[in-house]
Amino acid sequence: MSILDDAKEKWTGTINEVTIGATKQDGGTRTSVVTVGGAGALPFMNFEGPTPRAPVVAMEIWDREPDDWAQPLVDAFGPVLKSPADWARKCVEEFGAEMLCLKLAGTHPDFGDATPAQAAEVVKSVLKAVGVPLIIWGCDHDEKDNEVLPRCSQAAAGERCLLGAVKEDNYKTLVASCLADGHTILGLSPIDINIAKQINILVSEMGLPLNRIVMYPTTGALGYGIEYAHSIQERGRLAALSGDKIMSLPVLCMVGSEAWRTKEAKASQQENPAWGDEKTRGIYWEIGTASTFLQAGSDILVMRHPAAVAAIRKTISELMVK
Amino acid sequence: MKTHSITFLPDNITIQAAAGKSVLDAAVAAGLAVNSVCGGDGVCGKCRVIVKSGKVTAKPNMFLDRREIQRGMALACQTFIDGDVTIDVPFESRVGGVPQLATEDAIRYGSISDWVGEGALFPHNPLFQKIYLDLPKPTISDCICDQERLYREIRRSRDIPIMQTGLAVLQRLPDILRQCDWKVTALLGCRGGTVEVVDVEAGDTSASNLGVALDLGTTTVVAHLVDLTTSKTLATKAKYNSQITFGDDVISRIMYGATPERRTQLRDVVVNDINDLIAGLVVDAKVKLNDVCMVACAGNTTMIHLLCALNPANIRKDPYIPAVCCPPVIRAAEVGIKINSRGLLATLPSVASYVGGDVVADVLVSGMMRSPDLSLLIDLGTNGELVLGNSDWLVCCSASAGPSFEGGGITCGMRATNGAIEHIQLGRNGDIVQCNVVGGSKPLGLCGSGLIDAVGELLKAGCIDRRGRFDPAACGGRLREGDSGGQEFLLFPSALTALGRDLVLTEADINNLIHSKGSIYMAMECLLDHVGMSFDDLQHVYIAGGFGNYLKIDQGIRIGLLPDLDPAKFKYIGNGSVQGAKMALLSQEALKNVQDQIAGAMTYLELSTNHKYMNEYSSCLFLPHTNIEKFPSLMPAPQKQTDAAVAR
Numbered sequence: 026m027s028i029l030d031d032a033k034e035k036w037t038g039t040i041n042e043v044t045i046g047a048t049k050q051d052g053g054t055r056t057s058v059v060t061v062g063g064a065g066a067l068p069f070m071n072f073e074g075p076t077p078r079a080p081v082v083a084m085e086i087w088d089r090e091p092d093d094w095a096q097p098l099v100d101a102f103g104p105v106l107k108s109p110a111d112w113a114r115k116c117v118e119e120f121g122a123e124m125l126c127l128k129l130a131g132t133h134p135d136f137g138d139a140t141p142a143q144a145a146e147v148v149k150s151v152l153k154a155v156g157v158p159l160i161i162w163g164c165d166h167d168e169k170d171n172e173v174l175p176r177c178s179q180a181a182a183g184e185r186c187l188l189g190a191v192k193e194d195n196y197k198t199l200v201a202s203c204l205a206d207g208h209t210i211l212g213l214s215p216i217d218i219n220i221a222k223q224i225n226i227l228v229s230e231m232g233l234p235l236n237r238i239v240m241y242p243t244t245g246a247l248g249y250g251i252e253y254a255h256s257i258q259e260r261g262r263l264a265a266l267s268g269d270k271i272m273s274l275p276v277l278c279m280v281g282s283e284a285w286r287t288k289e290a291k292a293s294q295q296e297n298p299a300w301g302d303e304k305t306r307g308i309y310w311e312i313g314t315a316s317t318f319l320q321a322g323s324d325i326l327v328m329r330h331p332a333a334v335a336a337i338r339k340t341i342s343e344l345m346v347k
Numbered sequence: 348m349k350t351h352s353i354t355f356l357p358d359n360i361t362i363q364a365a366a367g368k369s370v371l372d373a374a375v376a377a378g379l380a381v382n383s384v385c386g387g388d389g390v391c392g393k394c395r396v397i398v399k400s401g402k403v404t405a406k407p408n409m410f411l412d413r414r415e416i417q418r419g420m421a422l423a424c425q426t427f428i429d430g431d432v433t434i435d436v437p438f439e440s441r442v443g444g445v446p447q448l449a450t451e452d453a454i455r456y457g458s459i460s461d462w463v464g465e466g467a468l469f470p471h472n473p474l475f476q477k478i479y480l481d482l483p484k485p486t487i488s489d490c491i492c493d494q495e496r497l498y499r500e501i502r503r504s505r506d507i508p509i510m511q512t513g514l515a516v517l518q519r520l521p522d523i524l525r526q527c528d529w530k531v532t533a534l535l536g537c538r539g540g541t542v543e544v545v546d547v548e549a550g551d552t553s554a555s556n557l558g559v560a561l562d563l564g565t566t567t568v569v570a571h572l573v574d575l576t577t578s579k580t581l582a583t584k585a586k587y588n589s590q591i592t593f594g595d596d597v598i599s600r601i602m603y604g605a606t607p608e609r610r611t612q613l614r615d616v617v618v619n620d621i622n623d624l625i626a627g628l629v630v631d632a633k634v635k636l637n638d639v640c641m642v643a644c645a646g647n648t649t650m651i652h653l654l655c656a657l658n659p660a661n662i663r664k665d666p667y668i669p670a671v672c673c674p675p676v677i678r679a680a681e682v683g684i685k686i687n688s689r690g691l692l693a694t695l696p697s698v699a700s701y702v703g704g705d706v707v708a709d710v711l712v713s714g715m716m717r718s719p720d721l722s723l724l725i726d727l728g729t730n731g732e733l734v735l736g737n738s739d740w741l742v743c744c745s746a747s748a749g750p751s752f753e754g755g756g757i758t759c760g761m762r763a764t765n766g767a768i769e770h771i772q773l774g775r776n777g778d779i780v781q782c783n784v785v786g787g788s789k790p791l792g793l794c795g796s797g798l799i800d801a802v803g804e805l806l807k808a809g810c811i812d813r814r815g816r817f818d819p820a821a822c823g824g825r826l827r828e829g830d831s832g833g834q835e836f837l838l839f840p841s842a843l844t845a846l847g848r849d850l851v852l853t854e855a856d857i858n859n860l861i862h863s864k865g866s867i868y869m870a871m872e873c874l875l876d877h878v879g880m881s882f883d884d885l886q887h888v889y890i891a892g893g894f895g896n897y898l899k900i901d902q903g904i905r906i907g908l909l910p911d912l913d914p915a916k917f918k919y920i921g922n923g924s925v926q927g928a929k930m931a932l933l934s935q936e937a938l939k940n941v942q943d944q945i946a947g948a949m950t951y952l953e954l955s956t957n958h959k960y961m962n963e964y965s966s967c968l969f970l971p972h973t974n975i976e977k978f979p980s981l982m983p984a985p986q987k988q989t990d991a992a993v994a995r
Contacts (some may be wrong), residue, residue: 193814219966222973228813 032327036266040064046158046317047185056156061324062275068342070074071220083124084116088147089131095291110154117155120331133164143174148177159301167195178202200231209237216243248282262322278318281329284311356435371423377700386594386603387424394423401432446567469934473575475641477553482529512544536691540677544688555638558932562924563646572628581632584624587615595647601659614656618683639686643932645695645924647703667700695948701745706732708927709891720886727892731867744952746870748863752795757856759792766791773804776823791845796897813970815857864908865967882910891923907971911978
């Protein structure tokens with residue numbers, strides 16, 4: 026007989042399952058789809074409840090050649106960085122990516138100012154090149170996104186992409202596109218659990234059901250507010266598991282872009298000899314950031330370096346062993 | 348020093364001002380009340396004037412666009428005189444009009460006879476009394492001094508162990524007593540624990556014993572003339588606090604009052620207002636100013652400091668310590684209030700820097716400290732004050748709500764005076780179904796209650812989403828691009844308004860209101876949480892404050908300002924401040940109750956360091972709230988559909 030009471034938590038809520046990608050059968054052209062969510066307990070705590078679906082890594086690709094990426098990243102991909110379709114193909118065929126996140130960085134008015142039509146062409150080319158589901162991310166410039174993303178949404182109609190990101194003061198245009206073209210949507214909130222919930226409410230009140238929304242509660246890299254971002258994400262998950270239906274949505278993390286923005290990932294060995302080899306430092310930084318967010322309950326991790334992606338996928342498969 | 352003449356239009360007042368003086372300072376010197384929210388720091392953009400002619404130097408600012416600058420528009424506080432100039436002070440930049448008095452109809456909760464008098468809560472025992480005395484003449488066997496003779500006679504009818512008398516009275520006493528054949532009226536005023544023989548008047552003047560109950564608000568000053576013998580209110584008056592020129596809220600006034608000279612200036616300005624009101628009351632009631640011997644004043648802590656020209660600086664500095672919470676009774680003339688020259692001024696005690704005598708007065712009037720029922724009192728204003736408790740305990744806090752309830756920070760906002768839309772009803776596409784304007788004229792702007800109505804109605808009509816953003820599809824043709832970017836909702840086109848200016852509501856306006864209402868709601872939750880209770884435990888919710896009277900409960904609930912409770916639980920207490928001051932004036936016991944049972948018993952909760960407040964504030968920045976289950980009566984149908992969709 027045990028002296029201590031059973032300390033297991035009993036959760037009442039379950040995270041909604043969201044499927045990204047549509048095969049021919051569902052009106053799309055994807056050869057594979059990804060379903061995330063479904064958790065009935067904190068991640069990997071199988072003794073308390075199920076984590077039925079493994080978190081998914083989406084590899085980040087751009088519509089233009091990045092000019093500020095650290096050398097190890099550039100080296101990892103090589104010349105395909107010039108062509109989004111080739112880049113996508115390399116991620117899937119060589120690195121085994123299950124999903125891609127296409128960032129339309131080149132549409133930003135200050136960084137290329139590509140037209141909506143050009144962006145839509147890029148989307149089409151990527152969809153044609155690979156069969157995995159796609160996240161389509163704007164350039165984080167509200168007005169431009171409102172012109173570009175509806176065109177991309179149309180171009181990808183029926184493919185059930187994940188479109189993002191909407192904010193509480195800019196969501197109507199994109200939600201309308203999502204509804205029309207059968208996509209799912211990503212709601213961005215600035216590390217604030219209440220605003221995260223508000224976006225879910227605003228989007229769902231436009232008629233998009235809660236099983237077509239993914240939350241992006243903002244990511245902070247290791248050493249750059251990761252504790253705060255982790256705790257907000259965890260609080261959101263606790264609220265969801267405690268029965269808050271509006272918070273019961275899968276969560277996405279932008280690991281790669283945040284981790285590779287830090288000086289620790291980018292600085293050369295000459296600048297900081299004590300920091301070690303720059304070829305591996307950024308990769309470790311990305312792995313460290315990603316593995317932290319896995320524990321907070323992230324369902325989709327958007328990552329950059331193939332080596333970091335491989336390491337995290339290994340971690341995930343080990344954590345998923347019952 | 349070089350001076351220039353400066354002429355203000357349309358008043359056509361010309362004064363001489365030193366070169367380099369700001370137009371705002373000159374306007375103050377000319378006796379014009381110009382709007383200035385920030386007190387001359389150049390950050391509010393409200394003191395707009397038009398330079399008609401002459402040379403000025405203007406500091407750049409971000410409030411005026413090029414078109415306005417070309418038209419001669421300038422900010423009075425950022426424009427300095429360089430020569431003889433003519434300045435037009437437009438209507439919208441003036442502190443004008445008469446504030447709406449809480450009418451008897453609006454005071455839907457009790458009257459003075461319920462509180463003071465026979466069979467009421469407190470006995471009738473005024474702070475100031477006049478008693479007629481027929482003194483026995485001195486003889487060789489009854490040879491006590493004049494003062495002792497007076498005291499002995501007073502004590503025959505009153506149980507007053509300790510009395511005091513000023514030298515000025517003693518100097519006149521022997522002559523008065525003998526000139527009027529020992530028939531005199533003694534004027535007795537309560538000063539803390541003692542009674543002062545304030546004066547001695549010849550003959551019987553006891554029939555006319557008057558006092559003034561004063562609500563000294565940051566925005567408005569309200570005065571009631573009261574017959575202390577009959578408890579009747581003889582006349583009432585209100586006006587805007589002229590200190591508004593030195594800042595809209597207490598913080599900017601505290602900042603303005605940084606030097607003794609400026610504090611004297613602030614005091615003189617408000618004392619002028621008080622004197623104007625009292626002079627008007629006396630004329631209206633056809634009584635003598637000399638018969639007004641007592642003023643009881645309820646105001647927030649800062650206003651009381653400024654009335655007494657006390658340094659308020661520490662009120663806004665951590666750890667927020669006022670100079671005094673319970674100022675002594677002083678002679679009214681010491682601060683310049685013109686009543687009987689020996690008359691007294693009493694103030695209601697404060698609890699803390701941001702919970703003042705006005706709130707204490709509200710509690711007194713609500714009676715919540717006498718009932719076992721759990722009650723919540725809300726005083727809505729720039730600073731929202733909340734009190735929770737019952738006959739055993741009281742907890743209070745203050746929430747900085749911002750000026751939107753007073754029409755501040757709102758594009759077409761205004762105070763609740765003539766021309767203000769106080770209620771509005773909208774239909775489909777935001778079309779106006781009904782609109783009430785104070786004074787019945789064409790609308791000029793939106794006051795707090797009108798703003799709450801407008802936002803509540805826009806939400807109901809689906810013209811805005813729950814974050815307060817417009818939905819173009821639901822706004823008919825009323826939505827347009829504003830001058831400063833962003834969308835605005837046209838309520839009234841210029842042809843239908845009093846100033847010929849379009850009356851609009853912007854997303855920024857709605858956002859300001861959302862922040863104001865959010866801070867009040869969050870403060871209520873924190874207060875309840877602090878004592879381990881919830882809204883469901885509340886039996887009564889009292890709404891105080893001039894603005895509170897005009898608030899519609901259903902609209903307050905719809906936008907999430909008020910908790911979603913049975914409307915029958917809400918009660919308006921009208922201007923609790925002036926009513927509480929009146930109760931104190933009429934009953935020493937009431938004042939003592941205020942001091943001991945209310946101000947003395949209230950626990951102050953500081954919200955600026957409250958974790959719950961910090962963590963959950965953003966959940967209130969939604970209409971009505973992020974967690975809709977807190978507002979069951981407002982659960983939207985689409986949400987149920989969404990739930991159903993998920994279930995499918």
